[in-house]
Structures are given as structure tokens and as C-alpha cells.
Amino acid sequence: MLQIDLWKRLLIWTVVALGLALALPNGFYSRVEGANDARAAIEMGSTDAALEAQAGQWPSFMPSALVNLGLDLRGGAHLLAEVRVADVYEARLQGMWPDVRDLLRDQRDTVGTIRLQPSASDELRVRLNERPEQASRAAELVRGLARPVVTLTGAGASDIDVTVDGPDIVVRLSEAERQATDDRTVQQSLEIIRRRIDEVGTREPTIQRQGADRILIQVPGVGSAAELKQIIGTTAQLTFQPVVTRTTNANMPAGAGNELLPSIDEAGTFYVLEQAPVVTGEELVDAQPAFDQNGRPAVNFRFNPTGARKFGNYTAENIGNPFAIVLDNEVISAPVIQSHIPGGSGIITGNFSVEESTQLAVLLRAGALPAGLTFLEERTIGPELGADSIEAGKIACIVAGIAVLVFMILSYGLFGVFANIALIINVALIFGLLSLIGATLTLPGIAGIVLTIGMAVDANVLVFERIREELKTAKGPARAIDLGYEKALSAIVDANITTFMTALILYVMGSGPVRGFAITLGLGIMTSVFTAIFVTRLIIVIWFERRRPKTIEV
Amino acid sequence: MRLRLVPQTTNFDFFGKPTLWLGISGVMMVLAMVSFFLQGLNYGIDFRGGTTIRTESAQPIDIGVYRTAVDTLALGDVSITEIFDPSFGPDENVAMVRIQAQDDQEAVSPELIASVEAALQQAVPDIRFVSVESVGPKVSGELIMTAAIAVVLAIAAVLVYIWLRFEWQFAVGAVVALVHDVVLTIGVFSELQIRFDLAIIAALLTIVGYSLNDTVVVFDRVRENLRKYKQKPLREVLNLSINETLSRTMMTSVTTLIALIALFVLGGDVIRGFVFAMIWGIVVGTYSSIFVASVVLLKMGVKRDWSKPDGNAGTQFSNIDA
Numbered sequence: 001m002l003q004i005d006l007w008k009r010l011l012i013w014t015v016v017a018l019g020l021a022l023a024l025p026n027g028f029y030s031r032v033e034g035a036n037d038a039r040a041a042i043e044m045g046s047t048d049a050a051l052e053a054q055a056g057q058w059p060s061f062m063p064s065a066l067v068n069l070g071l072d073l074r075g076g077a078h079l080l081a082e083v084r085v086a087d088v089y090e091a092r093l094q095g096m097w098p099d100v101r102d103l104l105r106d107q108r109d110t111v112g113t114i115r116l117q118p119s120a121s122d123e124l125r126v127r128l129n130e131r132p133e134q135a136s137r138a139a140e141l142v143r144g145l146a147r148p149v150v151t152l153t154g155a156g157a158s159d160i161d162v163t164v165d166g167p168d169i170v171v172r173l174s175e176a177e178r179q180a181t182d183d184r185t186v187q188q189s190l191e192i193i194r195r196r197i198d199e200v201g202t203r204e205p206t207i208q209r210q211g212a213d214r215i216l217i218q219v220p221g222v223g224s225a226a227e228l229k230q231i232i233g234t235t236a237q238l239t240f241q242p243v244v245t246r247t248t249n250a251n252m253p254a255g256a257g258n259e260l261l262p263s264i265d266e267a268g269t270f271y272v273l274e275q276a277p278v279v280t281g282e283e284l285v286d287a288q289p290a291f292d293q294n295g296r297p298a299v300n301f302r303f304n305p306t307g308a309r310k311f312g313n314y315t316a317e318n319i320g321n322p323f324a325i326v327l328d329n330e331v332i333s334a335p336v337i338q339s340h341i342p343g344g345s346g347i348i349t350g351n352f353s354v355e356e357s358t359q360l361a362v363l364l365r366a367g368a369l370p371a372g373l374t375f376l377e378e379r380t381i382g383p384e385l386g387a388d389s390i391e392a393g394k395i396a397c398i399v400a401g402i403a404v405l406v407f408m409i410l411s412y413g414l415f416g417v418f419a420n421i422a423l424i425i426n427v428a429l430i431f432g433l434l435s436l437i438g439a440t441l442t443l444p445g446i447a448g449i450v451l452t453i454g455m456a457v458d459a460n461v462l463v464f465e466r467i468r469e470e471l472k473t474a475k476g477p478a479r480a481i482d483l484g485y486e487k488a489l490s491a492i493v494d495a496n497i498t499t500f501m502t503a504l505i506l507y508v509m510g511s512g513p514v515r516g517f518a519i520t521l522g523l524g525i526m527t528s529v530f531t532a533i534f535v536t537r538l539i540i541v542i543w544f545e546r547r548r549p550k551t552i553e554v
Numbered sequence: 555m556r557l558r559l560v561p562q563t564t565n566f567d568f569f570g571k572p573t574l575w576l577g578i579s580g581v582m583m584v585l586a587m588v589s590f591f592l593q594g595l596n597y598g599i600d601f602r603g604g605t606t607i608r609t610e611s612a613q614p615i616d617i618g619v620y621r622t623a624v625d626t627l628a629l630g631d632v633s634i635t636e637i638f639d640p641s642f643g644p645d646e647n648v649a650m651v652r653i654q655a656q657d658d659q660e661a662v663s664p665e666l667i668a669s670v671e672a673a674l675q676q677a678v679p680d681i682r683f684v685s686v687e688s689v690g691p692k693v694s695g696e697l698i699m700t701a702a703i704a705v706v707l708a709i710a711a712v713l714v715y716i717w718l719r720f721e722w723q724f725a726v727g728a729v730v731a732l733v734h735d736v737v738l739t740i741g742v743f744s745e746l747q748i749r750f751d752l753a754i755i756a757a758l759l760t761i762v763g764y765s766l767n768d769t770v771v772v773f774d775r776v777r778e779n780l781r782k783y784k785q786k787p788l789r790e791v792l793n794l795s796i797n798e799t800l801s802r803t804m805m806t807s808v809t810t811l812i813a814l815i816a817l818f819v820l821g822g823d824v825i826r827g828f829v830f831a832m833i834w835g836i837v838v839g840t841y842s843s844i845f846v847a848s849v850v851l852l853k854m855g856v857k858r859d860w861s862k863p864d865g866n867a868g869t870q871f872s873n874i875d876a
Contacts, residue, residue: 072824080693225686226664375664379687385608385824392641392822399820400813407809410557443825444753450817451760451832454810455767461809462771465802468562491774494719498770499763501715502708506759509704514756521760553556 004541012534016425019527022063022432032058032066065435068204069220070442070516073390075383076220077228080376083189083213085182087371089173090121092181095285096160096171098305099145100126104138111138117168124171132167139169149176185370186213192369193217193232214376225378232373239277240311243322243334246271264330271331273324278314283307289358292347297357299348308344316340393446400450401427408457412464415554418539419460422531426456429527430520439523442516452524459496459532462488468554477552478544485537492529500525559804564797568844569789572852575845579734586741595744598751601698603655603691605667609674611681612645620649623677627669630654639823648684648823655691701755705736708762720773723854728769731847735765735838742834753828761835764810768803768843775799776848780856788856792848800844807840 025032035058038051058064071078097116104114104126112130119125126142128135139162146158157176162169173181186209194207197219206218222228244258247270254260254272263269283303290300303311314323315337324334325348335348405423408416430449434441467484471477503525506518599606615636624632631654642648653670656663667686674681689697709732717725736758743750775795783791811833818829 082692225688226668229664376690376693377688378664380683380685382682382684384610385684388641389822389824392820396817396820400816403812403816404809407557407812411559411805413556444756444828447817447821447825447828447832450813450821451810454813455764455806457809458767458806461802461805465799465805468801469798487778491771494774495767495770498712498715498766501711502759502763502766505704505708505711506756509700509707510752510756514752517753517756517760521763 004538009538012538015530016429016535019425019429019432022065022435023428023430025058025062025064025066026431026435028058029066032064036064036066063435065438067431067434068438068440069386069390070440070445071218071220071379071381071386072443073386073393073441073446074220075381075386076218077222077225078377078379078381079217079225079228079232080210080378081215081217081232081373082376083186083215084372084374085185085213086122088181088185089178091285092173093122093124093171095302095304096145097124098308100124100142100171103141103145107138107141110134111141114138119170122172125165126169126171128167128169135164135167135169139164142169142171149174149180182213186215188370189373190215196231215373221383224380225375226380229375229378232369239281239326240279241273241275241277241324241326242314242318243324244272244274246322246334261324261326261329261331263334264332271324271334273326273331277326278323279303279307279311283310287361289354289361290347297352297354299352299357299361301346301348301361303344305344308342311344311346312340312342315346316342389443389446393443393450397446397450397453400453404453404457408460412554414543415464415467415540418536418543419457419464421539422460422536423453423456425535426524426527426531427453429531430523433523433527434520439519440516441520444514444517445520448517448520448524452521452528455499456524456528456531459488459492459528460536462492462495463532463536464554471552471554477549480552481540481544485533489533492533496525496529558801559808560801562801564800566793566797566800568793568796569849569852572849576849576853579842579846582741583734583737586737586744589741590744593744593747595740595750596747598749599652599655599687599689599694600752601694601701601750603689603694605653605670605686605688607651607653607667607670607674607683608685609649609651609678609681610684611647611649611678613647613678613680615647615649617649619677620651620674623673624651624653624670627673629656629666629670637823639826641820641822655689655694697752701752704755705758705762708759709733709736712762712766716770716773720777721856723851723856724773724776726854727847727850728766728773730850731769731839731842732762732765734842734846735761735835738838739831739835743831748827748830751827753825754831757828757831757835760832761839764832764836765839765842768806768839769847771802772796772799772843772848773851776851789852792852796844796848803840803843807836810836 034054035056038054038057039060041048041051042055101114101116104111110131111128111134113128115127115129117125117127126138128138143158143160143162146160146162149157149159157174159174159177159180161172161174163172164170190207190209193215194205197205197207197217204220206216208216210216217228217232219228222231244255247260248268250260250262250268250270252260252270252272257275258272259275260270260272263271283306285302285304287299287301290298292298302308319337319339322334322336325332333348401423405420408419408423410416412419427449430452433439463484466488467480470480470483470487500522503518503522507515507522510518617634617636620634621632624634633650633652635650635652637648637650639648651670651674653666656666667688671683671686674683709729712732713725713729716728739758739761742748743754772795775798776792779786779791779795779798780788783794786794814829814833814836818826818833821829
């Protein structure tokens with residue numbers, strides 16, 4: 001009969017209360033957002049009375065998670081970029097030429113003179129001028145330059161394929177190396193883009209890798225996609241500059257041809273540097289975290305041939321002097337040159353932890369994007385359009401809600417009121433869940449909520465209609481209510497599971513706004529089933545226990 | 555006095571002319587397909603690539619001026635439409651400029667957008683570009699593929715679920731109804747040349763879900779009545795089931811329509827096409843769950859012996875208690 005255990009009642013009310021509490025911050029959106037921003041700023045170390053006051057706008061014991069607003073509601077820019085991974089192959093192969101040249105020059109007695117041939121961008125073609133018959137021997141030598149590639153599948157694969165084509169030796173990157181390179185290139189691009197956008201300091205940018213070689217960038221509050229592209233396109237400036245002196249005086253006069261720059265990790269330390277760099281980051285080919293001969297974390301780097309020559313000459317002349325590695329006008333480190341560094345590769349040592357050396361390697365590589373970007377999709381949504389959409393969506397939600405509420409009361413009287421209470425709880429639960437999982441609300445998402453308002457009554461309607469039917473035949477009101485719930489259940493479950501499946505498919509297959517719609521639709525189905533079979537039922541049972549009516553009218 | 559959309563007990567004969575209903579639906583579907591193949595859909599940039607620019611200006615819009623400005627750039631097919639919406643203020647004059655994807659390039663070109671904006675700015679000094687969206691043909695091709703796969707997957711998933719929970723005849727009935735709804739919706743979009751973009755695919759899938767919801771409620775009752783009235787002919791059982799659930803079907807459709815109409819009128823022009831698709835889908839979906847799914851079920855016949863205890867019994871969820 002109509003009985004619900006106390007613990008079940010408590011559980012249901014707890015879930016409802018929790019949902020309402022989680023939804024509450026969204027009712028005071030701008031105030032909570034301001035307070036959250038202020039708190040984040042305080043955590044970052046800034047202290048300011050105005051910030052404190054702003055943080056106090058929303059009590060800290062209250063939930064403060066908000067529904068994220070999608071680009072179509074907040075305005076901003078969206079870019080889908082494809083990384084031209086093949087750009088990197090050419091640079092890699094060209095970087096190998098000096099090694100190949102030096103190697104074969106040492107063996108001139110066997111292979112004779114050699115010359116680099118013009119070729120497709122993904123291969124390096126070297127001709128043996130005097131002794132073409134020695135090509136296979138030369139290829140054998142060049143193969144000795146190959147380094148192993150560490151991948152999950154291709155263990156033991158080497159990074160280059162060397163083949164013989166008549167008098168030519170052809171060097172190509174191996175398949176395994178290409179894959180590893182592609183992956184690294186995209187990862188690097190992602191890192192650089194993230195760094196650049198973070199520097200601009202906008203709120204909640206989305207920077208995601210999509211598929212093998214694509215990057216999705218969504219930044220709210222940026223004026224246009226063109227502006228966003230400009231931010232991404234700015235090259236971080238990496239330079240190697242001679243150090244004049246080190247100081248703690250921020251106002252020290254630098255002198256002619258010099259400049260005063262702060263240290264990146266030692267607050268209060270400044271360096272006076274010669275303005276003309278020895279080498280710039282444009283000439284850097286690679287940087288990897290490594291360990292020095294004492295086993296301390298360090299960073300290995302490599303220059304292209306011109307950079308290598310300049311760097312070699314400079315280090316030969318300045319052993320014992322410090323030189324500074326400068327990124328975007330901040331000194332990353334200022335090591336002392338220990339020895340002449342020929343060949344263009346070197347190692348930066350310092351007081352690094354492993355994390356720091358990794359970070360530094362990333363920063364060094366992040367000097368410039370490793371490969372060009374092709375923009376496949378770009379969207380700019382003006383903030384006014386977003387604000388208009390929110391306003392329109394809000395009004396539509398309210399009107400739709402009121403119309404449905406009135407309609408339910410007209411159709412079912414008191415039971416309609418019960419269903420309406422459940423409906424309001426339902427909408428609050430959707431917002432609570434959206435905030436909890438940090439989902440993004442988009443314009444189609446709002447449509448999903450409106451649709452849910454319409455469909456959420458469905459489960460209640462099914463039950464009420466069933467109760468009506470049972471009242472015609474059954475024994476009493478309590479029995480009718482009980483049977484109504486029992487018999488309507490299979491229809492409710494089947495109907496909602498099928499709709500939920502389509503929401504799930506939408507979520508998996510969809511992107512952007514469509515995915516936002518799928519989330520609200522899916523959550524709406526869960527909450528509407530919960531409210532219909534638990535909340536409404538509990539309300540009806542409580543009412544029934546109080547009143548004990550002899551007859552009911554549904 | 556309660557509001558009743560349909561009388562408390564009804565006894566309509568829904569199967570008086572089953573062939574007629576199937577015929578009407580069949581003709582409608584053929585018309586929809588003819589329209590689709592003759593006119594094609596008015597694909598948005600999501601599906602065929604290109605650029606749309608939404609402009610706003612305080613001056614009344616003279617399409618001729620816009621067109622002259624853009625035509626000097628020779629960009630091929632350019633469409634310019636003015637948008638009207640009750641929510642716009644008197645000095646909000648909104649237009650959409652759509653430029654086709656330019657040949658021989660995979661990506662969007664910023665120069666093109668900049669040149670169009672400059673040309674328009676010169677023609678209409680106070681023009682503002684509220685939103686600019688650009689999709690390269692490479693992505694749009696993939697989006698079409700994904701969308702088609704999503705719809706097919708959804709229908710397949712439904713087929714399997716209903717087959718497991720009911721009988722295969724029910725699943726076929728439901729899927730025929732779904733295909734009917736999807737085809738008719740696509741037909742309306744091609745006939746009225748409403749812009750068909752990614753959001754419409756979401757609407758299509760929702761229609762699939764909604765129509766199914768309706769169909770499943772009817773089928774659930776059919777299953778129950780088949781057990782209850784073992785001797786009644788299938789036709790009468792189906793008719794009884796539809797009559798019994800008619801009140802609920804109408805209630806749910808009407809409440810959903812109320813909410814959607816509010817959104818259609820007040821929700822702004824950006825999602826109007828999307829909402830229109832849903833409204834149409836709910837009308838068609840309600841029709842199809844009564845007149846298509848059940849008629850197909852009647853034509854196919856169904857296993858009558860529900861007495862043996864099997865895992866498909868509809869009561870397996872009924873011991874859930876609040």
C-alpha cells in the first residue's frame with residue numbers, strides 16, 4: 001500500500017535539497033562569478049580590499065560552481081586549426097645534412113666527393129660524384145646515424161630510412177619517426193597556443209586536441225577570430241644574450257647598447273645584458289630535458305647550422321663568462337660558459353628540478369610554433385548577440401514554464417499542483433547537475449531545457465492517466481494510486497531509456513552546441529524520471545496520509 | 555471542472571481504413587523525397603562550407619546596396635537576406651550575408667572575410683558584424699558524414715532496444731514510424747528551403763527520441779492488453795490500446811508543443827529553425843505513433859502467446875518502489 005520508508009523519504013529530500021543548493025548560485029550569476037574571480041585572484045597572491053569585498057559577496061560555505069556559458073551565449077571566438085605536421089619533416093631532414101656531410105667527408109677515400117641534390121621536401125638526396133658504385137657502402141655509413149625511436153608499437157624502429165637510388169643516397173624519415181614527430185608537433189603546438197592564450201589572461205579558454213592533427217580553440221570574450229589568430233601567431237622571443245652584470249636594483253642604469261631585464265624565477269634579481277643577441281630562438285632546432293654528467297637535471301638543445309656557428313664562436317671566446325637565456329624579455333637562466341661548444345648543441349645546467357628542466361625544454365621549444373596552422377573553421381560571436389540569446393532564452397523558459405504549469409493545474413487540479421512542484425524541482429536539478437559537472441550551456445542547450453519542461457510532465461501524465469483508469473475499476477483511492485504507479489512504470493522506463501539513448505548518441509557524435517543540447521536533454525531525462533517516480537509520489541503519499549480522502553479526483 | 559483534451563473514454567476506430575492511412579503516409583513520404591531530390595536541402599555552412607556574416611545596422615537594410623558592395627569582389631554565389639524578428643528594436647536591422655566556399659582551398663581565408671567586411675563597411679558606415687562564422691569544406695564534409703552516422707546509429711539502437719524489450723514486429727513498426735518522421739521532416743526543410751545546419755540534426759534526433767517515446771507508450775499498452783485479452787483479435791486490441799492511451803498522448807504532445815511554441819515565438823531568430831523542426835517533428839511523431847507504427851504492427855501480426863514466463867515480461871521494472 002501507500003507506504004514509503006522513512007530513510008527513503010529522507011534520501012529523496014536530501015537529493016532534492018542538494019540539487020537546489022547546487023543550482024542556487026546560478027540565480028545570482030554575476031555576483032557569484034565576481035566573487036569566484038576575486039577569490040581566485042586572492043589565491044594567486046594579490047591582496048586588495050576591493051577584492052576582499054567582492055569575494056565576500058557570496059558566502060564561502062555556499063556552493064559556488066556555475067554553469068559555464070557557451071560561446072554562443074557569452075560571445076567569443078572559436079577556431080579549429082589543423083597543424084601542418086609535414087612542415088616539420090623538412091626541417092628535420094635539413095638539420096641532418098651537416099651530420100651526413102661530415103660523416104661522408106671523413107670517408108672521402110672510400111666514397112669520393114658528395115653533393116646535396118635538390119629534392120622533394122620529405123627527403124634528403126645526396127649524390128656520390130666520383131664513385132657511384134660505393135652508394136650502398138655510403139648508405140650503410142649514413143644508417144649509422146640513425147637513432148632508435150621509442151614508441152609503443154615500433155620498439156626497435158629507427159628514425160630514418162636510408163635507401164640507394166642509382167648514384168644517390170636517399171634519406172627519409174621512417175614511418176615510426178613520422179608518427180612520433182607528428183605527435184610531438186601537435187603536442188608542442190598545443191602547448192605554445194595554451195601559453196600564448198594564458199598570457200592574454202581571458203577566462204576559461206578551451207584548448208583541446210582533436211583527432212590526430214587538429215586543435216580546437218575556444219576563447220570567450222575575445223573580439224574576433226582574427227584577433228585570436230593574432231594572439232596565437234605572435235612568436236615568443238627567445239634570445240641568448242651576453243651578460244654584463246647581475247643586480248638587485250630595478251632602476252639601475254643599463255648603459256648604452258645594454259638593457260635591464262628581470263629574472264623569471266628569482267624575484268628581485270635583474271640582469272644587465274647586451275642588447276644584441278648572440279643567437280635567437282629562430283635558430284634553435286630542438287630542446288629536450290636531460291641530465292648532465294653529474295646526474296643533475298638539465299636541458300639539451302640544438303641549433304641549426306648558422307646558429308651553431310655563431311654560438312660556437314661566441315662560446316670559444318667567452319669561456320667563464322655568463323650568458324643569459326631570455327624569453328619574452330625575462331631571463332630564464334644565466335649559466336656560465338664552461339667550455340667551447342662546437343657543433344651547435346649544448347646543455348643548460350642550473351639549479352633545476354626534473355620538472356623545471358622539462359618545463360624549460362618546453363619553453364625553449366615553445367619559442368615558435370613548430371609547424372604552420374591551417375584554419376578549418378572559425379566563428380566569431382559578438383557578445384551582444386549572446387546576451388540577446390540569453391535574454392530571449394530566459395523569457396521563453398519562463399513563459400513556457402508558466403504555460404505548462406497552468407495547463408497542468410487545469411487538467412489535473414490538485415495532482416497538477418503536485419506535478420508542478422516536481423517540475424520546478426526538476427528544472428532546478430538540471431541546473432544543479434550542470435553546475436556540478438561543469439557542463440557548458442549553449443543556445444540549443446536552453447532549447448533542450450525548454451523541451452524538457454514540456455516532456456518532464458510526461459511521466460506524471462502517464463501515472464495520472466493510469467490512476468484515473470484504475471479509479472474506474474479499483475477498490476479505493478490508495479489502491480488506485482499504488483496501481484497507477486506500478487503499471488505506468490514500464491512505459492515510463494522504456495520511453496525514457498529510448499530517448500536517453502538518442503541523447504547519448506548525440507553527445508558522442510556531436511560537437512559544440514549540439515553536444516550542449518545532448519547534455520541538457522540527457523540530464524533532463526534523468527531528473528524528470530527521478531522527480532516523477534520519487535518526488536511526485538512522495539508528495540502524493542504525504543498528502544494522502546494527512547487527508548485520508550475517501551474519494552480522489554485526478 | 556477539468557480541462558479534457560479528449561473525452562474520458564473514447565472509442566474511435568483507428569483501423570477502419572488502415573490502407574488509407576498507410577497510403578497517405580506513403581504519398582507524403584514520396585512527396586518529401588521528390589522535393590528532396592529535386593530542390594535539395596538549403597544546407598548551412600556547417601555542411602557545405604563557406605562564410606556567414608550577421609550584420610546589424612541602425613539604418614533600414616537595402617539589400618541592393620549590400621549586394622552591390624559584395625558583388626564587386628566576385629565571390630561566386632552570395633546570398634543576402636534580411637532577418638525580421640519581433641524581439642528586434644526599431645534600430646536593429648539585421649541581415650545575413652552568406653558566401654559560398656571558395657574553390658581550390660580547404661581552409662577559410664581571413665583575407666576574404668576582411669575584404670567583405672571592408673566593402674560592407676564602406677557601403678553602410680554604421681554596420682556592425684555581430685557574428686562571423688566560417689567553415690572550410692574539409693570539415694563540412696566530415697560534419698555531414700558524422701551527422702548521417704548519428705541518425706542511422708540512433709535508429710539502429712532503437713531497433714535493437716525495442717526488439718529486446720518487445721518483439722521484432724514491434725521494433726519494425728517503431729522504426730518504420732521513425733523513418734517516416736525523419737523523411738517528412740527533411741521533406742519540409744527542402745520544400746520550405748529552411749536552412750539545414752548542424753542544430754537541425756540535433757532536432758532530428760530529438761524527434762526520433764520523442765516519436766519513439768510516444769510509440770513505446772502505445773506499444774507498452776498493446777503488450778499489456780495482449781496478455782489481458784487473449785482471445786480478442788489483434789485489430790481490436792490495438793484499437794483499444796490506442797484509445798486508452800489517447801488522453802496521455804494528447805496531454806504530452808500539447809504540453810511539449812506549448813513549451814516549444816513559446817520558444818519559437820520568443821526564443822529569437824537564431825534557434826527558430828531548430829525549434830520549427832521540433833514542433834513539426836512532434837506533430838508528425840504523434841501522428842506516426844498512432845497511424846503508422848500500429849498499422850505496421852497490425853499488418854505484420856504478432857505473437858499472441860505471452861503466457862510463458864519470459865525475460866521480456868513488461869513487469870520486470872514494476873517492483874521498483876519509491
